[in-house]
Structures are given as structure tokens and as C-alpha cells.
Amino acid sequence: MGILDDDVARVREATDLVALVSEHVALKRVGRRFQGLCPFHQEKTPSFSVSPDKGVWHCFGCQKSGDAITFVREVEHLDFVETIERLAGRANITLRYDDASFSEERKRKQRLHAAVQAAIEYFHQRLLESPDAGIARRYLRSRGFDGDAVRKFSLGWAPDGYDPLSSHLQKAKFSRQDIADAGLAFVNRANKLQDAIRGRLMFPIWDTRGDPVGFGGRTLTDDGPKYKNTAETAIYHKSRLLYGLNFAKAEIVAQGEVVICEGYTDVMAFALAGVPTAVATCGTALADDHFITLKNLARKVTLAYDADNAGQAAAERCYQWEQRFEVQFQVADLPAGRDPADVWKDDPEQLVRAVKAAMPFLEFRLDRLLRAADTSTLEGRARAAQEGAVLIAEHPNDLVRDQYVMKLAGQLEIEPDRVREAVGNVRSRPHVRAASEPSATPPPVIPTVDRRELDALRWAVQAPELMSGRLDVALFVDPLARTAFAGLTELPWHECLERASPEVAALLQRLAVEDLDDRAPTEELATHVVVNLVEASSQRLLTSMLRRDDPRTSEVKARLDELTNARASEHWNAAEVVAEQLVTWIIDDADAGA
Ligand SMILES: [Zn+2]
Numbered sequence: 001m002g003i004l005d006d007d008v009a010r011v012r013e014a015t016d017l018v019a020l021v022s023e024h025v026a027l028k029r030v031g032r033r034f035q036g037l038c039p040f041h042q043e044k045t046p047s048f049s050v051s052p053d054k055g056v057w058h059c060f061g062c063q064k065s066g067d068a069i070t071f072v073r074e075v076e077h078l079d080f081v082e083t084i085e086r087l088a089g090r091a092n093i094t095l096r097y098d099d100a101s102f103s104e105e106r107k108r109k110q111r112l113h114a115a116v117q118a119a120i121e122y123f124h125q126r127l128l129e130s131p132d133a134g135i136a137r138r139y140l141r142s143r144g145f146d147g148d149a150v151r152k153f154s155l156g157w158a159p160d161g162y163d164p165l166s167s168h169l170q171k172a173k174f175s176r177q178d179i180a181d182a183g184l185a186f187v188n189r190a191n192k193l194q195d196a197i198r199g200r201l202m203f204p205i206w207d208t209r210g211d212p213v214g215f216g217g218r219t220l221t222d223d224g225p226k227y228k229n230t231a232e233t234a235i236y237h238k239s240r241l242l243y244g245l246n247f248a249k250a251e252i253v254a255q256g257e258v259v260i261c262e263g264y265t266d267v268m269a270f271a272l273a274g275v276p277t278a279v280a281t282c283g284t285a286l287a288d289d290h291f292i293t294l295k296n297l298a299r300k301v302t303l304a305y306d307a308d309n310a311g312q313a314a315a316e317r318c319y320q321w322e323q324r325f326e327v328q329f330q331v332a333d334l335p336a337g338r339d340p341a342d343v344w345k346d347d348p349e350q351l352v353r354a355v356k357a358a359m360p361f362l363e364f365r366l367d368r369l370l371r372a373a374d375t376s377t378l379e380g381r382a383r384a385a386q387e388g389a390v391l392i393a394e395h396p397n398d399l400v401r402d403q404y405v406m407k408l409a410g411q412l413e414i415e416p417d418r419v420r421e422a423v424g425n426v427r428s429r430p431h432v433r434a435a436s437e438p439s440a441t442p443p444p445v446i447p448t449v450d451r452r453e454l455d456a457l458r459w460a461v462q463a464p465e466l467m468s469g470r471l472d473v474a475l476f477v478d479p480l481a482r483t484a485f486a487g488l489t490e491l492p493w494h495e496c497l498e499r500a501s502p503e504v505a506a507l508l509q510r511l512a513v514e515d516l517d518d519r520a521p522t523e524e525l526a527t528h529v530v531v532n533l534v535e536a537s538s539q540r541l542l543t544s545m546l547r548r549d550d551p552r553t554s555e556v557k558a559r560l561d562e563l564t565n566a567r568a569s570e571h572w573n574a575a576e577v578v579a580e581q582l583v584t585w586i587i588d589d590a591d592a593g594a
Contacts, residue, residue: 003084004096008069011084012494014091015068018052024075024253024296032462033513039075039296040064042326049513054461054493058510065509067497075296076208081106086209108181112235115174115182116212120204122168123156123215127202133157136201139220143265144345145272153203153268158217160199163192183214183230197228203264205282206246208293211235216243216264216282229283239289242279243267249297251276257300259332259355260286261340266304269344273351278304278340291325302358304332306339318361319396331364333357362404365391370411381412388412389422449478449507456533457481458511459526460488466526472583474590475537484508527572534579535563537586544589556585 018034021027027034027050038048038059047061058065066074072083085106088095097103127133127150136157140150149155158165166185170176176193179185188194200217207213214230230236242260244267245252252258259270259278270278277298281290294301301321318329332354334343344351359367366388373387374380388408395401405423409416449457453476460467473489476482484504487496497505517525538560545553559578566575 002081002098002102004098007088007093007095008084009494011087011091011093011095012055012068014093015055015087016052017055017057017068017071018050020068020087020090021050021057021071023250031515033515038062038064042299051462051512054512056497056509056512058506058513060510063506063510065506065513067494067509077292077295108178109235111174111178112182112233113211113213115169115178115184116204116214116235118169118172118174119165119182119184119215120154120156120202120212122165123158123202123204124150124154125156126159127155127157130157130159132159135220139201143341145265145268149268149272152271153264156202156204156215158195158197158200158202158215162194162198165195166193181233183233183236196230199223200228203243205230205236205241205243207235207241208245208249210246213241218264227283238282238284239287240293241282242290242293243282244271244279245293247271248277248279252279252294252298256298257302258294258298259302259304260290261304262306263339263341265341266339269341269348270304270351270355273344273348275352275355288321288324291321291327294327295325299327300330301327302330302332302355303361304334304340304355306334306337319394323396329361330358331361333359362391362395362400366404366408375412381414385409385412385414385419386422389419390426392419393423393426449481450536452529452532452536453478453481454511455529457484457488457507458514458516459521459529460485461493461508461511462516463521463526464488466521466523467530470526470530471533472587474587475533475583477537477540480504480507524572527576531563531567531572531575531579534582534586535560535567538563538582541582541586541589552585556582 018027021034021036025036025039025048027036028046029035030049032051032053034050034052035046036048036050037043037046038061040048040059041062041064043061048057048059050057056065056067057071064074068087069080069083072078072086073080076083076086078086081102085095097106127136128147140155145155163185166179169179169184170193176187179193180187183196185193185195197215197217199221200219203216203218204212205214205216214233214236216230217228219226219228229238232238243264248258248267248271255277257277259275261267261270261278261280263280267278267280270276281287321327322329332340334340334354340351340354343354369387369391370384373384375384385408388404392401392404392408395404401423402420405419406416408414409419412419456467456471456475460471471485473482473486476485480503484500484507487500487504488508490496491499497508500508519525538556542553542556542560545556559582563575563578563582566572566578
């Protein structure tokens with residue numbers, strides 16, 4: 001079920017892998033391939049390689065590999081169909097689906113996006129023009145947001161009537177079903193559509209791809225909860241959504257940093273102040289799902305909450321996220337009791353400074369503790385040390401803990417050993433030991449294939465024109481290499497990858513980005529590779545002949561010696577002639593054994 005295979009192939013062909021990857025990773029050309037910092041694991045020196053010729057990538061650090069489709073899937077957390085749709089969109093390809101009901105579901109989602117888009121435009125016009133939106137325009141002005149800000153974020157006004165939006169959309173030929181399914185209205189007891197959010201300032205919300213999915217509506221009259229959000233729909237999943245990510249994504253990737261705040265106006269304030277990397281959760285607390293959305297976009301996460309809330313953010317969860325998602329938390333240095341939008345209105349520059357002066361989470365908490373503590377007396381310092389020890393004890397990394405022990409001890413003029421002891425005591429109480437020590441992830445299984453087999457395979461992948469007809473599957477003894485080679489000779493490259501087992505595909509993708517040789521590939525260099533492989537294979541043939549007392553043993557041995565001598569003295573042409581003879585024996589032997 002899904003998209004026609006032909007279309008998947010067309011999308012793959014039309015996708016420029018280097019351009020695609022460059023949207024997420026800064027790439028540098030190195031010979032025939034490109035190299036950059038891996039988006040899938042944390043590293044300081046680039047081990048992520050892309051082969052434009054083969055359309056595949058591989059990371060020598062975390063051993064992940066794949067093609068354009070797997071790259072988009074992993075980086076953007078899309079399913080297969082969404083990935084193909086995304087790539088097709090980039091390449092202007094219209095997709096065909098092989099299942100009518102499936103195609104219906106995609107079309108339905110598109111209709112829901114269209115309904116939300118129409119609602120955005122309707123609300124926006126109302127905010128700009130309608131007399132009843134005066135309260136919203138005054139509110140925005142009072143918060144310092146002008147017409148440009150209103151337009152940039154497509155803010156709107158939902159009139160306070162039963163069904164102004166619903167009747168507008170019905171006139172625009174949206175069906176009752178779609179309007180309700182998009183969460184814009186519900187069917188009331190009189191069997192009429194009633195608008196879902198009314199009499200509120202509307203903040204449209206887009207998903208990561210930039211498709212409109214719903215709204216956050218703010219009351220301006222203290223009527224009901226401060227914010228009302230669109231209910232869960234087929235396109236609105238609040239636990240995953242981050243407001244502003246559609247605007248900020250490119251900058252977040254470029255800077256490797258994301259600022260997370262609590263409100264829509266905070267995101268606007270940061271953007272207008274010149275911090276284009278801010279996003280906000282949509283009516284939920286920060287949770288695992290948000291990091292799944294953010295993963296691969298940024299390693300540095302700056303919390304820009306009202307400072308009191310930031311201090312209370314669950315430390316345990318932050319440390320767990322730091323480990324699980326390989327992110328680093330810091331806390332923006334905002335004045336206590338004020339949110340970013342307030343700060344912005346008085347002094348936009350202060351927001352920029354607050355992000356620049358952000359502190360690691362633990363440092364921030366210790367800083368707040370010390371500021372509140374009475375350090376003028378011995379007793380006060382002892383109490384601060386004890387409370388600080390509790391905070392330090394929560395950190396899962398003992399090297400980090402120890403540095404804070406030294407720092408706190410210095411600040412309080414207490415022996416580091418005493419603070420260390422206090423931290424140790426807290427940690428030995430099982431219920432306080434929050435996060436566990438980081439557990440090493442198991443190293444990926446790296447196939448231990450003979451170097452000469454790998455060399456030959458690498459050439460077969462990267463320079464098939466030079467290797468064609470010179471290798472045989474019987475020359476490979478390693479099952480992984482053998483399967484990979486058989487696939488390469490039988491199928492076109494991408495089909496071969498698709499049909500291969502994950503291990504074989506990973507091996508091929510790695511080989512595609514590894515350096516072939518310092519020199520440009522030539523017929524002669526290819527000969528070296530063939531001769532080396534035949535030599536390895538002939539040694540195995542000889543061993544097995546010796547074991548079974550084969551009458552041709554001495555002949556094979558003579559030829560093998562000849563080959564070894566020719567190779568050692570770099571008579572490659574002679575070596576290749578002998579190699580050809582040996583290959584026929586190796587194939588015969590393999591056939592006889594089979
Ligand atoms: Zn990696």
C-alpha cells in the first residue's frame with residue numbers, strides 16, 4: 001500500500017542528495033564525496049560522508065547509513081509515505097498511489113489543511129479590519145506588536161458569534177465534515193455547526209513542514225482559560241507540535257541551538273528581537289515528544305521560561321533528556337517573574353543578552369540558590385552547601401558533579417571534600433538518585449570482512465565500469481561480502497540496496513563513501529585490487545586442496561607462487577594473467593563444492 005514504485009524511483013532520481021543533506025548539515029567536498037558533522041550523533045570532527053555518485057551516505061562514527069529517503073525519514077521523523085511526499089514536493093513530482101482508500105486519506109488531510117488555511121485568512125482579515133476586533137488590536141499594541149508582526153505571524157481574531165467562521169467556510173465550499181474534522185467547529189445540539197474558538201485572539205499553528213494545523217486562542221476578557229487550543233485532529237497533534245518551528249527551523253539547524261519558551265507572544269518577541277531560533281510548546285508541558293521533533297535539529301536547548309518556572313523545571317527530566325536526546329540544557333538569564341514578551345517590550349536587547357548569557361541548568365540552579373542564601377554566617381554557608389549538594393547530587397555525570405563540587409566549595413569557602421561527602425551522602429540515598437549514570441550504547445556491529453574483499457567490493461561499488469567481468473562471487477568467502485557482491489552484479493544499485501538485508505545495505509553504503517584510493521581510479525589500480533583478492537582466494541583454495549590431497553595441488557601452488565612474485569615485483573599485467581587462470585580454478589572448485 002502506498003505510492004507507486006515508479007514514482008518512488010522518479011523521486012529518488014530527481015533528488016540531489018548533497019543539496020538535501022546540506023539543508024541540515026554543512027558539507028565540504030573531499031575528493032569525490034562530501035563530508036560534515038553527523039546529524040545523528042554528537043561529534044566534533046566530521047565523520048559523516050555523502051557520495052553524490054551513489055546517492056548514499058554513511059557515518060563512520062555511529063555507523064548509520066542510508067540514502068535520500070532514509071535521511072529525510074530519520075532527520076525529520078516522517079514515515080515512508082510522508083518522506084516520499086516531502087521529496088516529491090521538492091522535485092515538483094505528482095505522486096500516484098496504488099491504494100484508493102490510502103490516497104483518500106492523504107487527500108482528506110490536504111482538505112483539512114486547506115480548511116485551516118482558509119480559517120487563518122478569515123481570522124486575519126477580521127483582526128485587521130473588523131470593528132469588533134478593536135480589543136485585540138489594542139491588546140497587541142499594548143504588548144508592543146505592530147502591523148508587521150501581526151502579518152508575519154498571521155495573527156487573527158475569532159469573532160464572538162456562534163458560527164461566523166463555519167458559515168464563511170461553508171460558503172467557500174468546505175464541507176461540514178471537513179470543518180468539524182479540522183477542529184474548527186463542532187456540531188451542536190441543534191445539529192448546526194458551532195465555531196470551536198470564539199471571541200479570542202488567534203495564533204495560527206503550523207507543523208514542522210509548514211502546513212497549517214490549528215490555533216491557540218487567547219482570551220482578552222478573562223473569560224474561561226487564558227488559552228484554548230484546537231482539539232486533537234488528524235493533523236493537529238499537540239504533544240509533538242512546537243509553535244514557531246516552521247519559521248525557525250532553518251536558523252535552528254544553522255545555529256545548532258533552539259530557544260524554548262512558554263508562550264506564542266514569547267516566540268514573537270524573540271523573533272522580533274533578532275533571536276530567530278525560538279519555539280514554544282502548544283498548551284502542554286515540555287515532554288519527550290517535543291525532543292523527538294527537535295532531535296537532529298539542535299544540540300543546545302535554551303529554556304527561556306520565566307526564571308522562577310525555569311528553576312522549578314524538573315531537573316530529573318532535563319538530565320534524562322540530555323542523555324537520551326544528546327542535548328545540552330541551559331537556562332536563559334531572564335529577570336525573575338517576567339516572561340520574554342514583557343522583557344522584549346521594555347528592552348529588546350535584553351532578550352538577546354539573556355540568551356547569550358544562558359547558563360547550564362545546574363549552574364543556573366546553584367546560582368539562584370546562592371543568590372537567595374545568607375552566606376554572611378558560617379551556619380548560612382553550611383546550609384547553602386547542604387542544599388547545593390542536593391542539587392549537584394541529581395546530576396548523573398560524576399565528572400560534572402565534581403566540578404560543581406569544587407566551584408560551590410570555593411564560593412562558600414568550605415573544604416571541597418566536605419561538599420563531596422555531602423553529595424555522596426545524598427546520592428547513596430536511593431530515592432534521591434534521580435538519573436542513572438549514562439550507560440554506554442552498545443557499539444554497532446562492524447562486519448569483520450577481509451580487507452581485500454572489502455577493497456574489491458568498494459571498487460565494485462564506486463568504479464563498476466573498471467571491475468565489470470573481472471570479479472566472481474566465488475572469490476568472496478565472507479557471507480556478507482558475498483551477498484553484497486551478488487546483489488551488485490544482479491541488480492541496479494538502488495534496487496540492490498532496497499532488497500538487501502540491513503547489514504548488507506549498511507556495508508554497501510559505507511563502502512560507497514569510503515575513499516577508493518588517493519589517486520583517481522584507473523584500470524591499473526583496479527588490477528591491483530583484483531590481483532590481491534585472487535591471491536587471498538587462491539590461498540584458501542590451496543589450503544582446501546592440500547587438506548583433501550587434490551592431484552592439482554602442486555599446479556595451483558606453482559601458479560599462486562607466480563602470482564605472489566609478480567605482485568611483489570609489481571608486474572601487474574603478468575600477475576593478472578596468472579590471476580585469470582586461478583579464478584577459473586576457484587570457480588570450478590566452488591561449483592564442485594556446491
Ligand atoms: Zn554519526
